[in-house]
Amino acid sequence: GDWEVSQPVLGGDGRTFYFVCNREWPGDFEVCSVDRDGGAVREITGLDGVENFALSPDGSELLVRHSDSYLPPQLAALTVGGEGLTGLTDTRTPEFKARSWVQPEYVQVPSSHGAGTIWGKYYGPQTLEPGREYPIVLFVHGAGYLQNVSDRYPNYFREQMFHNLLVQDGYIVLDLDYRASEGYGRDWRTDIYRQMGHPELEDYLDGLAWLGEHKQGDVDRAGIYGGSYGGFMAFMALFREPGTFKAGAALRPVTDWSQYNHEYTSNILNTPELDPEAYAKSSPLEYADGLEDHLLIAHGMIDNNVFYKDSVMLAQKLIELRKDDWELASYPMERHGFVHPDSWYDEYRRIYELFEKTLK
Structure with missing residues (x-):
């Protein structure tokens, strides 16, 4: 497709690749996955501004670093199936958020x-x-x-x-x-x-x-x-x-x-x-x-x-x-x-x- 792939990681099952891609438009970055043998690419996150990610040791969860135009990089976690998104950090001050x-x-x-x-x-x-x-x-x-x-x-x-x-x-x-x-x-x-x-x-x-x-x-x-x-x-x-x-x-x-x-x-x-x-x-x-x-x-x-x-x-x-x-x-x-x-x-x-x- 007319988009880019970066940071590929092989999952714990030995057959699923996880990576960052920008399929929707060039500035929309998500964690995506695809089977090692090919097939449909799946977007796991819906955060728009994914910067990078890491798989948990057991391969069941993702730690995601994401940001937005006025949101400095923050951490969130979710399952590799895309469920249970939980925000872990918010480093902005009340004054910054109020502006x-x-x-x-x-x-x-x-x-x-x-x-x-x-x-x-x-x-x-x-x-x-x-x-x-x-x-x-x-x-x-x-x-x-x-x-x-x-x-x-x-x-x-x-x-x-x-x-x-x-x-x-x-x-x-x-x-x-x-x-x-x-x-x-x-x-x-x-x-x-x-x-x-x-x-x-x-x-x-x-x-x-x-x-x-x-x-x-x-x-x-x-x-x-x-x-x-x-x-x-x-x-x-x-x-x-x-x-x-x-x-x-x-x-x-x-x-x-x-x-x-x-x-x-x-x-x-x-x-x-x-x-x-x-x-x-x-x-x-x-x-x-x-x-x-x-x-x-x-x-x-x-x-x-x-x-x-x-x-x-x-x-x-x-x-x-x-x-x-x-x-x-x-x-x-x-x-x-x-x-x-x-x-x-x-x-x-x-x-x-x-x-x-x-x-x-």
Whole structure:
């Protein structure tokens, strides 16, 4: 079928396999089972956001780790037959549970480039005001291959809270699982081979047009932001489609893939010696002359994943190109994932103020 299987475990009877699958739609994960000789696949759980599971020693029960958009991972138990679901934990505070969160709407954006459906999470007001056009923020998840559009607790839970703030202040937000994201099969994953940043940008342009057509989005007041791979994509959006996005924030971004982790990059672009064309096509440094709009670069100075020198190299390039309306915010005490609350606050204050200045 058009779905994925992960974490297969052979049951105590020696003939039933248990695994996580997403048969209903790509973001709905359940514990499923099938006989070793084939036959019908059965969904055992109905939790939507299963992350992983373990069989009991006697093979009669399942311990399941599950989550939801605003429910951090919790534990539950049930029989392998699917009966007797019992919740074992709830780690949320009363204050967290009492808050009214903006629930994401899971949407399907049609690709205009033959890629099928681009799944997304849309954040907006419960009721759109008639006749009003809303400024748009597009969020780009990191890692490239990560899946962020699902019924699970998002990797980017801080950004989800930021999206609540943006909606509260009059924006609409779209978070897409662009091509190369996990959870959609081999072809989706490999579509960026030798051309990182190109199919993904097509998907975001389709998402932008979809918001204008279906959600009263003002496509002339659009911003984009993300970290790591998302920062790389913010560069590609501003540099390769000047004028489309009025502002972008590139956080801990890759600017030249020849500088990045060999194991990750060589699977997609080969190596710079063998395939320099793929690296030139995929690196934002090659497109920096296209910058016309407002850009914020934010980077931890002791980042040990995407090195700070990536942002320094791009800053020097923008200086030589005599570009304006850009800034580099440096964080002396931060690595790739920030750990100091003051740094988180400063970074997202800058992003928020950038959007307020350019999109309102």
